[in-house]
Amino acid sequence: MESLQEPLIRIETLSKLYKMGGETVHALNDISLCVDHGDFIAIIGPSGSGKSTLMNVIGCLDAPSSGKYWLDGEEVSRLRESRLAEIRNRKIGFIFQGFNLLNKLSALENVELPLIYRGVPAKQRKEQAIEALAKVGLEERLRHKPSELSGGQQQRVAIARALAGNPPILLADEPTGALDTRTGAEVMQLMKDLNGQGHTIVLITHDIAISQQARRVVRIQDGQISEEGGERRERQSSLQNGG
Amino acid sequence: MNVSQAFKMAAKSILANKMRSLLTMLGIIIGVAAVIALVGVGQGTTKQVTDQVESLGTNLLTVSITGRGSKTTLDYKEAEDITSTEDIEFAAPYNQQNATVKNGSESTSVSVVGSTADYLDVKDYSVAEGRFVAQIDLDYYQKIAVLGSTTATDLFGTEDAVGKTFLINGVRYKVVGVLATKGSSLTGSNDEIVIIPITTSERLFKSKGVKSINVQVADADKMDTVMTELETALSKKFRGDTNSYRVFNQQDLLDSFSSISDTLSLALGGVAAISLLVGGIGIMNIMLVSVTERTREIGIRKAIGAKKKDILTQFLIEAIALSGLGGVLGVGIGLGTAQLLQKFADMTVVVSIPIMGLAFGFSVFIGVVFGLFPANKASSLRPIEALRFE
Numbered sequence: 001m002e003s004l005q006e007p008l009i010r011i012e013t014l015s016k017l018y019k020m021g022g023e024t025v026h027a028l029n030d031i032s033l034c035v036d037h038g039d040f041i042a043i044i045g046p047s048g049s050g051k052s053t054l055m056n057v058i059g060c061l062d063a064p065s066s067g068k069y070w071l072d073g074e075e076v077s078r079l080r081e082s083r084l085a086e087i088r089n090r091k092i093g094f095i096f097q098g099f100n101l102l103n104k105l106s107a108l109e110n111v112e113l114p115l116i117y118r119g120v121p122a123k124q125r126k127e128q129a130i131e132a133l134a135k136v137g138l139e140e141r142l143r144h145k146p147s148e149l150s151g152g153q154q155q156r157v158a159i160a161r162a163l164a165g166n167p168p169i170l171l172a173d174e175p176t177g178a179l180d181t182r183t184g185a186e187v188m189q190l191m192k193d194l195n196g197q198g199h200t201i202v203l204i205t206h207d208i209a210i211s212q213q214a215r216r217v218v219r220i221q222d223g224q225i226s227e228e229g230g231e232r233r234e235r236q237s238s239l240q241n242g243g
Numbered sequence: 244m245n246v247s248q249a250f251k252m253a254a255k256s257i258l259a260n261k262m263r264s265l266l267t268m269l270g271i272i273i274g275v276a277a278v279i280a281l282v283g284v285g286q287g288t289t290k291q292v293t294d295q296v297e298s299l300g301t302n303l304l305t306v307s308i309t310g311r312g313s314k315t316t317l318d319y320k321e322a323e324d325i326t327s328t329e330d331i332e333f334a335a336p337y338n339q340q341n342a343t344v345k346n347g348s349e350s351t352s353v354s355v356v357g358s359t360a361d362y363l364d365v366k367d368y369s370v371a372e373g374r375f376v377a378q379i380d381l382d383y384y385q386k387i388a389v390l391g392s393t394t395a396t397d398l399f400g401t402e403d404a405v406g407k408t409f410l411i412n413g414v415r416y417k418v419v420g421v422l423a424t425k426g427s428s429l430t431g432s433n434d435e436i437v438i439i440p441i442t443t444s445e446r447l448f449k450s451k452g453v454k455s456i457n458v459q460v461a462d463a464d465k466m467d468t469v470m471t472e473l474e475t476a477l478s479k480k481f482r483g484d485t486n487s488y489r490v491f492n493q494q495d496l497l498d499s500f501s502s503i504s505d506t507l508s509l510a511l512g513g514v515a516a517i518s519l520l521v522g523g524i525g526i527m528n529i530m531l532v533s534v535t536e537r538t539r540e541i542g543i544r545k546a547i548g549a550k551k552k553d554i555l556t557q558f559l560i561e562a563i564a565l566s567g568l569g570g571v572l573g574v575g576i577g578l579g580t581a582q583l584l585q586k587f588a589d590m591t592v593v594v595s596i597p598i599m600g601l602a603f604g605f606s607v608f609i610g611v612v613f614g615l616f617p618a619n620k621a622s623s624l625r626p627i628e629a630l631r632f633e
Contacts, residue, residue, distance in 0.1 A: 061626050061630075082551055082552065100539075100543045100630065104255065104259045113547055117547065117550070117553055
């Protein structure tokens, strides 16, 4: 799986410090990580381990205190806020635990939103959004508001929103956290299918069972990461499953 | 994100909270409606006053002779001498007293004007029946009278008054003409009047001399010249006794009325503008609450790629849309109020397009000013914190 091309995500000796009541907390401590195109990586850790901070940094929602972060060949750790917004819009599709859909907008309008901020013309925007909703099997629910959809459907709308702009990375933060086991499994299956179609997925979770469905598992503890021991086996087995 | 997209979002957001949007706009609605209705009333009053003053006739000068006694009286012949220049179209010296007029059992109190033939033209009357006072009546001290239309009906009912006789303060006069209805002006009814030759009236009221002269100047540009000429002539006649006469320009009267009503309009407009300002503060308050309430929405939008500028535009446009919509509703309500006032309160209300434009423009401007602060607050939210907000 070692690729000669530039990895999609390359993080080098990255640290994030918080000052809390005069005490400095190392939320991330000298982390280095590479994610290749087409990878499906799970970042697993208990709460307080720094995984949310890592997700915020990877998602360009937060800037690191030190270290370097290349996203799709671009150094993004020192960019200005408006440039970061653009990168979030183009390179990253967010899938949140709480879905984070806008309740007053229909499924279609929610999916269109990132395209609006990208400045895609209305007609093309609608086509792309419908296409994304079709990918998650919700082409029949375009006009429904989030409140009229089940939890699993809402999460699939959120995934469609992440897919709509066709970003290189899907960044999922506990995507099954708010779902029951069965719909959670459906969503995970959808993620695996998307990975099979070539989407790079970074999944953040505290659930070992979920993380084991990924090809690579990275454990995070006290701001430091370690690649899981059975990583190679996981990768091979998932390759066999996927194949 | 372009502006039309932002307007669509604003419309959606306003429609999603109809009741709240309406309450937010209320201040602006009332403000704009008040500006339009109150300034309309102010301008209506101005127009009414101006119209009435103008109905007295145009290019009018009034000379009033206040002096009495042998040195400072002016008889009508002298008055006519003074006013017989070519810049003066008509000049009617007159005196005026209230008297009781009587025909059998019908009696009424009217203003009795002693004047000359020019009075008809100066006052812009027209004769409905019979004739007006003529020079020969003056020369022979004829006891004839011309009646105003109301007085004619008061005394003679529906009968034809011309040729009949009636009493003024007990002296019998013959009606030779009836004037056409003119309506009322600032100086009261124009139709409750009896006009007799000035020479006769001097005898009747035992008062020598002319009290006033109404002068109609041929050309508006000559007003000042004629005024100076008259003043010079009168000064000469009265040997410099400037206290015994005055020359008024009707324009002065009009100007002072206009300045009063302009001040009135300004004061009314000012009060209304303050209520607009208060309305703007209302919008700011609600927008600030709305920013807090929608923190999570802002976080989501920012996470999926909305820039600071996009959020700023969205909230600013929302504030402008709110105030603009409030402005439109206010214009409608203001126009409606103006119509109602005109119909039921019997007021003259003039609604002017520039004032409507100004009030609407000001409301939009207020939306921008008071929308900036909340919009800036919204756009400066950091996405992680906004997303964490519950």
